[in-house]
Amino acid sequence: MTTEPAKPRSSRRNFLKVAGLAGAGAIAMPQVSRAQTVTWKYQSTWPTKDIFHEFAGDFAKRVNEMSGGRLKMDVLAAGAVVPAFQMQDAVAAGILDAGHGVCAYWYGKNKAFSLFGTPPSLGWDAHSFLAWMNYGGGYDLYNELVQQQLKLNLVGFLTGPMPCQPLGWFKKELKTADDFKGLKYRTVGLAADLMREMGAAVTILAGGEIVPALERGVIDGAEFNNPSSDSLLGFQDVAKVFMLQSYHQAAESFEIIFNKTKFDALSPELKAIVKYAAESASSDMLWKALDRYSKDLEMLRGKGVNVVQTPEAILKSQLAAWDKVLEKLSAENAFFKKVVESQKAWVKRSVGFERINTPSRELAYTHFFKA
Known part of the structure; x- marks a missing residue:
């Protein structure tokens, strides 16, 4: 009668052993995935000391941290690989993997490009412009221009509502x-x-x-x-x-672009991280801009x-x-x-x-x- 209770105890030990191995495997799998990192060359169109280059780095920091290092954005200043006005072509060709600039720089290819960076002053601001991009059909038109009309191998996100620019x-x-x-x-x-x-x-x-x-x-x-x-x-x-x-x-924003072939090869999770990092950086950029721009305007007054x-x-x-x-x-x-x-x-x-x-x-x- 003493042998019967021993069987369940043995079964429980075996079950826990197997379950433990399964649990260890479940933990190990993401670690293997996270060890496989991708580093992208990400050049801005701005000089190193410009606050715009800082904004470009703020976006990269979000991607790097949220991806756990699986996607690393290596931030480069204008001219590190190509001159500022050649950044878009370099990203489309895969010379660069990503870039930070403004749509107005590409209006030589089609003047409609500037409508997505420096649109006409219709009584709106950059917040309203980005709302149009996301909820008024703007991204459908942007993608039509980039991928269908100009056939550029690019994916882009507009981010960072700029305060109205001085004359x-x-x-x-x-x-x-x-x-x-x-x-x-x-x-x-x-x-x-x-x-x-x-x-x-x-x-x-x-x-x-x-x-x-x-x-x-x-x-x-x-x-x-x-x-x-x-x-x-x-x-x-x-x-x-x-x-x-x-x-x-009066309603400008930044543009972050990616080589489409490389972006499409990302996992759905990493694609989502890139998208939401752009949205997060968009809000933070304006908060920082209101602080720094107002301080620096006072500094300029102090310099005559x-x-x-x-x-x-x-x-x-x-x-x-x-x-x-x-x-x-x-x-x-x-x-x-x-x-x-x-x-x-x-x-x-x-x-x-x-x-x-x-x-x-x-x-x-x-x-x-x-x-």
Whole structure:
């Protein structure tokens, strides 16, 4: 009678032994997977010290940490492998695996490209623009342009809502729209068409080339993006008038692109990590930008820079110029027209809601900070 109870004890021991081995295997499998890492060359279009390059690194940090090292983004600055304006071609060809830039840099291939980076100032901001990308059909149109019309071997994510860009840096303050006539001015993307419509002689330069050109008198004025980036480039050393507010680039965002062949080869989990890292970095970028840009604007004031608001007369002239640019380019390019109509429909509905729903920030700010 004493032998009967021993059998179940032996069975339990065997079961626990087998279960333990199975459990160990279940734990070991992910460890084997995680040991198989992929390192991607990821180049920005920005100089090492630029806050934009920092933003590019913030995205990479999220991917590296969330993937547990299975996908490692090796962050490189502009020129490390190819010049800034050659980054897109290098990613499509597989010379680079990924890149960080702005859509406006590629508008030479199709002017509609700039609609996904520096869209017309329809009364929206970059938050609303990214909402259109995700919920208003923007990504369908972006993918149609990239993969069907231009047949580029790329996958892209738009991220990082930029605050409205300043009109730029000048040797003397601009008072009226006539001051743009004959002005040698640097900008990129659709803003180049806009400023030409206003009479400016536009030159398209990479970030690192702008200040030397302004110093030598090759250009009379220029915009890059924000107080932090502009101060690092040294604008304050060659010009003392910094004009804020403009409709030339009021709703811009960054673009992160990947070689499509390599991206498609990722596991579904890693693809999701890349997508959600872009969305996470998008919010963090704006939080950081509001902190740093405001601090650096005060720093520029302390260095004798005259910070002025762009006169309303110039702003109204920009909007009138947008009318002509959009009409002209829509007549020339059916896809361009298709994108603009989608954007206008989104803005009319969504910003229409915001206008009646959101109280005036100006009214509240002046109430508490009258000085």
